[in-house]
Amino acid sequence: MTNTTHTTPRAPVGLLTGKVVFITGASRGIGAAAGRLFAAEGAAVVLAARGIDALERIVKEIRADGGVADAVTLDLADSSNIRVAVDRVEELHGRLDGAFNNGAVIQQPGPLDTTSDEDIDAQFSVNFRSHWTAMIAEAALMRRTGGGAIVNTSSIGSRRANPALPAYGAMKRALNSITETAAVTWGHEGIRVNGITPGGTATEMIDAWEAVSPGIVEANNAATPLGRMAEPREVAEVAAWLLSDRASMVTGAMVPVDGGAGA
Structure with a gap:
């Protein structure tokens, strides 16, 4: 299991009050934490x-x-299913103010020359194309009510x-590029688009990596200031701020959430 130093959660301040927020990959890890946090901050999730x-x-x-x-x-992995899910948000609330595109899949760890075609296809469809599809659907719904904010987990x-x-x-890395491009493309419509780049995070994904590559957690901690x-x-706290009106002048940013590991 991953080893973390637990922090004391901050009391909610209504950061997302009145907003409708869609979260992918919300059944566990960062996405589940985001669901709980965003709701506590006043969002309908x-x-x-x-x-x-x-x-x-x-x-x-x-x-x-x-x-x-x-x-x-x-x-x-199913583009049509993504569009159906965003349509469901419209059915429930009639609007969309924020989207946290957080879902991802890990590849089988290993070097470049042993990575399988199946892994490459899965990485493309889930970690890249799905975000492209989701952002287009989300932006289409957001622009009907004057804009919104999107955050992608890189x-x-x-x-x-x-x-x-x-x-x-x-x-x-490709996701970073389309995040920045979307920010430039849709900025004039009042749609902000940002990304976050977490480092090692205590999730099931890291546990799975540790299981096949023992020592990953220890090495991460040693490399993190x-x-x-x-x-x-x-990590969800940073996404919440980017989705909030407090970040009204922030778009096209890729925000590190890595404890200094990328510095």
């Missing part, structure tokens, strides 16, 4: 992932705390050579 049972548990938890939440099944691995996860790093993995909520 629509949580999307393949794991509908996990989503329903999170929705039940949010509603029990007085929040507004719904779940929708989503296969990020990775510290997009910023430098990534010999252990070459296809993952390549598609995340803050000396630990991020907690999912810490």
Whole structure:
């Protein structure tokens, strides 16, 4: 299991009050933390992932705390399914103010020359094309009500050579490019688009990597000035700020959330 130093959650301040926010990859990790946090900050959240049972548990938890939440099944490898999920947001709320495109899939760790065609295809469809498709659908809904904000989850691995996860790093770097391009393309319509580049984060994805490559967590902590993995909520906090009106002049940015590991 991953090893982190737990932080004390900050009290909600209504950062996203009145906003409708769509979250992909919301059944676990950063996405699940985002669902809970965004709802606590006042957003009506629509949580999307393949794991509908996990989503329903999170929705039940949010509603029990007085929040507004719904779940929708989503296969990020299926472009038509992405559009259906965004249409569901419109059916539920009639608008979309924020989108956190967070869903991703890890590749089988290994060097460039042993990466399979299947891994490359999966990385392309889920970690790159799905975000492209989602952003177009999200922007179409946002512009009907005067704009909104989109945040894409990239990775510290997009910023430098990534010999252990070459296809993952390549598609995340491509995601950085379309994030910046979308920001320039849609800025005049009041749609802000930013990305975050988390470093090592205590999620199931890192646990899976550690299982096949023992020592990954220890090496990450040693390479991180803050000396630990991020907690999912810490990453979600940055996304929440970028989606909020507090970040009204921020667009086209790729924000590191890596404890200084990329400095």
